[in-house]
Amino acid sequence: MLVCAAAGATVANRGPKPVEFLAIAHLIPAGMSVTPSDLVTVSISPVAGLDAIPLRDAGQVLGRRVSEDLEPGSLVVPGDLTSKHGLPAGVALVGTSLAVDEMPTGLAAGQRVLVVLSGTSGATDTSPANLSSSAVTPSSANGSAIAGSVPSPTGPPGSILTKATVISISAPSGSSDLTVSQSTSLLATLEVPQAAAAAVTAASAVGNVSLAVIGGSDSTGASK
Numbered sequence: 001m002l003v004c005a006a007a008g009a010t011v012a013n014r015g016p017k018p019v020e021f022l023a024i025a026h027l028i029p030a031g032m033s034v035t036p037s038d039l040v041t042v043s044i045s046p047v048a049g050l051d052a053i054p055l056r057d058a059g060q061v062l063g064r065r066v067s068e069d070l071e072p073g074s075l076v077v078p079g080d081l082t083s084k085h086g087l088p089a090g091v092a093l094v095g096t097s098l099a100v101d102e103m104p105t106g107l108a109a110g111q112r113v114l115v116v117l118s119g120t121s122g123a124t125d126t127s128p129a130n131l132s133s134s135a136v137t138p139s140s141a142n143g144s145a146i147a148g149s150v151p152s153p154t155g156p157p158g159s160i161l162t163k164a165t166v167i168s169i170s171a172p173s174g175s176s177d178l179t180v181s182q183s184t185s186l187l188a189t190l191e192v193p194q195a196a197a198a199a200v201t202a203a204s205a206v207g208n209v210s211l212a213v214i215g216g217s218d219s220t221g222a223s224k
Contacts (some may be wrong), residue, residue: 029110092197096204099183119157153203162196
């Protein structure tokens, strides 16, 4: 029995040792660039045919864009990543601070939204005619703001500045707990068409932004 136990221990010690592999921390929409906060590590013993990317190769993953929606908990494999780094041409990342009544409940990374002037600052004319004429008309080709049609960041409330994709949403402290009081603001990072970036940034600076979730997603974020 002692001989068998020793033999078993020897075989076990010769087995593959657990290796740290990269996994997805939360939903990453197709077309988004991978950041450190998008990744977690899991320790598993390698098996034949496993194509996952180990932690030691994390540098080859960060900054790359994903080729399809990646679900939380899934291992990162080479086929999940495109050869491209960074943002696609024609888009920009902007940050905004939003009160909980300026966004839908449950707003999450990856959702498509309309960036709407809330009218909390600088609004002077709320007539239906002005609301209609100042709203952005999406391009039939790609849904982004038509050049020259982005309304003033302090224009009439209800004006649509642009479509956007939510890249991240968090509490100001950096905590992942988004269950906050009505008076607390949350921090959101949005991917917007480059032509609308200045207007969204200016409106955010004066607390004049609200978000409305819309359906649909695509592989290049807000640029479509």
